[in-house]
Amino acid sequence: MRGARHDPVVDDALRVLGAVLLDEIDLLADRLTLQILQHESCYGELGLIDELRDASLRNLRRGVQVLAGTVPDGVDPVDSTRETGRTRARQGVPLEAVLHGYRLGGRLIWEALLTASRQRFDGAYDVALLDAAGYIWRTNDGSSAVLVDAYRQEESRMRGHDLSRRRAVLDGLLGGRGRDPGFVRDAAVVLGLPDTGPLLCAVGCVETAGHDPLHDPQETLAAQGIDSVWALRQGEMVGLVAARGRSAGEIGVLLEPSVVGRVGLSGLVEGLGMADAGYRMAQTAVRTLATAGLAVLDDRLPEALLADSPELLPRVLDSALGGLLGLPAADRKVLLDTLDALLTSGGSPTHAAQTLFCHRNTVIYRLRRIEAVTGRRIADPRDRLLLSLGVMAARARPPASGRA
Structure with a gap:
């Protein structure tokens, strides 16, 4: 991203005007921060105003250095862009808001270059800037692409981390750690479920790899205002469902359209601390089925007695x-x-x-x-x-x- 990109006249124009912008970089960072805050309220809502100003300063400085060909030796020209993408993903700032900020920054640099040419040099570099316009906007687009890639990679990493943590918490509950009140409180936060109140467990048998016994059960229940969390583990699809005043039979009716394999529902248990008991009941319920379908334990108690003996x-x-x-x-x-x-x-x-x-x-x-x-x-x-x-x-x- 350095070296001769145009004829010497254009390179000289970007170098001279870039030096002017670097002298005014703090003022430009203030202007950019205000512009972003006017259009994107999420930074204020997340308490990121000071951090936004610092990031605007870093990104504007690096952007001008790239255009002027003055990036220090040994420095990655897109280091600040990549870090901004990762940071914004961790902070929960929507990607659309971040990209909008980058577009505003690119426009601000372009306008500042034109202003410097006209006010400092009586328009001497206007023609050269027109010749450089394509390069300037390609550079901005390239930075935006780097930002998007870094943002999505960090999102993917966080999803993987969250998934691993949820699976570890779920395994702990199903393994009996629900007797520890502290673990239950933490589990409720990680899983997004209440730590008290009626709960039931669902178990679906994964008969063939890649073929889940339920299709989108979380979305199906969420459409009815019911919170749940689901995970695949050891040949099973396991779900914990916050009943919220519904019986096991009622939740079974709501889940029925999602069922494509053998699925068992436990009876209601009291909170996450009893998730292991619900898990065992759901496993028993599913063992009463010879073919695809949904078995609610309380509706199949005689069959369950046989299945467990x-x-x-x-x-x-x-x-x-x-x-x-x-x-x-x-x-x-x-x-x-x-x-x-x-x-x-x-x-x-x-x-x-x-x-x-x-x-x-x-x-x-x-x-x-x-x-x-x-x-x-x-x-x-x-x-x-x-x-x-x-x-x-x-x-x-x-x-x-x-x-x-």
Whole structure:
């Protein structure tokens, strides 16, 4: 960015006029600061007025040095620009406001060069400045590009840092550190969630890499005024949701449009300190699902009991359904569907027939077969409970291999 850029006349003009601007650089920095504050209120709101003036001085000085070809040896010509981009990103100043400030600075330098030529040298350098105009504005555009790149890199770095911190805090809560009040207070700040009040946990199974079980759940809930935080960890998509007066079932309804995989919701727990309990409940809920869908734990407690007792599953199946499981696959399916319909309809063959779209006598015949092969009577309350658990267990287990 130094050396001959034009003919000697243009280089001489920029060198001479640049020296004038450097003598007036403090005054120019004051003018630029006032112009930016008039257009961009965020600097005042963030308490950055003094810092803005210092940065304006540094950037104007370096910009004039670049144009005049007087950047000190060994100094990066865009060092102040790059630092401004990084600093503004950390301060939370919108990128549009920062770029506007740079445009104002570029215009101020151009106007100051023309003024110096006309007031100090009777317009002797006006023609040379016109020849240099393209270079001056390309230099300003180049500085703006450096600023944008530095700003975005710092934004990306901060996002990565914040993401790592949120993940570490979430891992701590799910691992049981919620019993430490100090950790819970810090976690609430980092996660943007209340440290007290009803909370629930969601767990979605990531079946295939790159395919999340929920699409944009945070945005979906935010549209309904519900705060949540989500993270991927160990093959799961985990969310903590501030209930804010909603039941688990109501939040499940709101999340339903986002669900594309197996997702479980815990019951309500009291605050971030109980997040680990909510996490375990949500894991149990998702284990009750064999296919994609959303399971609210409180709506599937019998299935959850079976899911959390895998060693009892074969015993429940054998005790409840007995010989029914040994039938050919087609017969087994028909009788299981019939048993399910009968249990759902309170044991009424008439209502079950309506559900199954068949004749009532057909259901009665199948019921006799079911009671014969299982040794259980659907009219007996204890047998009916065991048959219900058996159907749930049969639905939850994978298909038996080798059976047609």
